[in-house]
Structures are given as C-alpha cells and as structure tokens.
Amino acid sequence: MKPEPTRVEPIFSPRIWGSRTLAPLFPEKSNLPEPLGEAWLTGVDCKIATGPFAGKTLGAAWREMPAEWRGAKLKSVEEFPLLVKFIFPADKLSIQVHPDDAYASVHEKAAGGRGKTEMWHVVSAKPGAQLLAGLHPGVTKEQFLENMAAHTIEDVLQAHRVHVGDTFFIPAGTPHTIGPKMILCEVQEYSDLTYRIYDYGRVDAHGKPRDLHIEKALEVLNFGYAHGGKVPPLVLKASPEPAKLLCACRYFAAERLEISERHEFPADRAHFQLLVILTGRGNLGWPGGAVRYKTGECWLLPASLDLAALHPLEPTSVLRAYVPDVAALTKHLHEAGISSSAISQSVFG
DSSP, X not given: OOOOOEEEOOEEEEEEEEESOOTTTSTTSOSXXXXXXXXXXXXXXXXXXXXXXXXXXXXXXXXXXXXXHHOTTTTTOOSOOEEEEEEOOSSOOOEEEOOOHHHHHHHOGGGTSOOOOEEEEEEEEOTTOEEEEEEOTTOOHHXXXXXXXXXXXXXXXXXXXXXXXXXEEEOTTOOEEEOSSEEEEEEEESOOOOEEEEOTTOBOTTSOBOOOOHHHHHHHOOOSOOOOEEOOOXXXXXXXXXXXXXXXXXXXXXXXXXXXXXXXXXXXXTOOEEEEEEEOEEEEEEXXXXXXXXXXXXXXXXXXXXXXXXXXXXXXXXEEEEOOOHXXXXXXHHHTTOOHHHHHHHBOO
16 A cells, blocks of 8 residues: 555534634635534544545544554554644633543543643634633642632633744643634644533533533642643744744644745654644645645645655645654754753653
8 A cells, every 4th residue: 555645534513612613724614503613633533535545534544554654653553643623712611621541541441541631732813812721839629619619710720821823731630721712723642531620601502501520620630730831832943944843742742834835744654744734725745646735634644655745835834743752852852952941841751
C-alpha cells in the first residue's frame, strides 16, 4: 500500500453554548437551525475522504493501517491517539475538569479508561475574549466548595485575556471554561471524559438542567501546584518562514507554520503527522500525486510518506500535530540553542 496524504472529514456536534455560524473556517455552515459547538477533525467516526481508506471511518482505518503508516512509536497503539477539534463558543462552556489516566483507568473503564489532557490554540478572538484556567494559588477544597455554593466559583479561577495566536495547556485536574468571542483549535489526548462542575443554571432543549459531576470532579481536581495556563511559543527555525512549537507533552505536540511559498514536510518514521489548515488554500503534493487543500481541512501524513509539500496559492497557516518522544524533542530543542528554562515553559513531561 503506497503511502499518501489522507483527508479526514469533520463531524459537527451541536452544543448548548455553540454558534450558529462556523465561518470563516466553514463558511457553508452559516445561519444554522441549531447551534454547533465543535468540529471534530479526527473523531474515530469521522469519514476518510481520500486515499486507500476512503469511505471508512478513521477508527476502522486506524485498525487496518499498516505499521509503517502509523510510525514506529505508534505501531502497537490500538486506538487512534489524537483528538483534534475546532471549538466555536457563543456562550460560556460549563466550568469543568478532566481526570488523568490513572483515575480514568479505574473509574471510567466503560468510557475507554483514558484521561484527558489538552491544549487550546486561539484561531480568532474578538476584543474582550476571555477564558478561565486553573485555580488561584492557595485555593483550598473548602474555599472552592464555598464559592460553588455561592455561585461565585469564577472568583477562584484564573482569568486570561485571549488574543489570536495564544496557546493554553490544560493538563488533567485543571478546572477551566472557555468564553465566547473566540474560535479555538484543541489538540488533546483521545478522550471525551468531562466532569461538569458548574453550568450557569442553563437548561437543555427539554427544559432540564444538564448533569453535574461534583463528586468525581472533586476527586480529580488539583488543589496544589499544577502546570498549565498560557504557554509561550518556541521558534524552531529561522526566517523567512519560521515554525513555532506551541506546546508539547507525552500525549501530543503542536506547531504552527506560516507558509507563503513551497514548504516541505519530510517523513518522521516515528509517527504520522496531522496538518490542520487554519487559513489559506493551495496544492498539497507528494511523490506521485497532488490535491487541493483549503481552510478547515485536516490531512493525515503517513509516517512512511517520504515527502509532502504545500504549494500555497494564498498565505497559509498550518497547525501540525503529532505524538512526540518528549525526551528526543527536548534534546533537539537543546541542540537548537534553546535554553532549559524556555523549554520548560512549553514542553511538559
């Protein structure tokens, strides 16, 4: 089976806090009859649109995918490891927290037994956009419960103004919520486990409040020191078209590239790569083929694909995601002359 870039079709998910337009990423999704909150780019039920697995779901394709497509690091991984989404909030999400692997493996076996660590990259933001992530230093469980009872739980969370290009790391155990006036690209460990703590008194289409998961949330919430929050990017390559490492941990790494001329993506035999087109259009070429790409698309590059290249017809912004070897990545960054202190702010073990 000859390796080639593979486009994955998104699945759009209704959400009570979602938007009725997903433009400019998906301009065809405007004047919607119900609010859509998320576009899952790599859900296991997403359909493969091109290549030898066309017509299959991503989950089915992964099970059939040759080891050399997956990469040496992932050849024995049973389920697709990365969930990438766009998030379109028109209202605040619930205040929530995610469990880690250790907790999920014991308490959430039916849901896959995997925790959820994630990162957000800000694709667009209007003035005043804000999110909450992490507790203020020194907040105790008792104080948290008091504020929750008084409906002032936001007061114990750290607020962050949001600007285009910002990146936030949200490890398991970090309470958080996203506000309106922004579009995010989320890269995460493949899991859909969320413990809802506070939902602003909202009700669903049937007039019922959504379920809360207070007991489990308190068991996983980190009241001590935790990594997370806003992450500074690391420049990986000199101009004219530098790549920036946005965030990395053992579950995922994400980079952003601004491309105005031909740009090559050489193979990495350790893992496949995902290219998410944040803006722009052009041609994606490889030995033996070429296709058009456009904003909003997600392309999987097999680990065994020797070379792929983007030929932009207009300036293109790309988010590249993969499952890293953190030790090897850290070594590479050191060899590139990046200081240990800078690395520690963007790369998490």
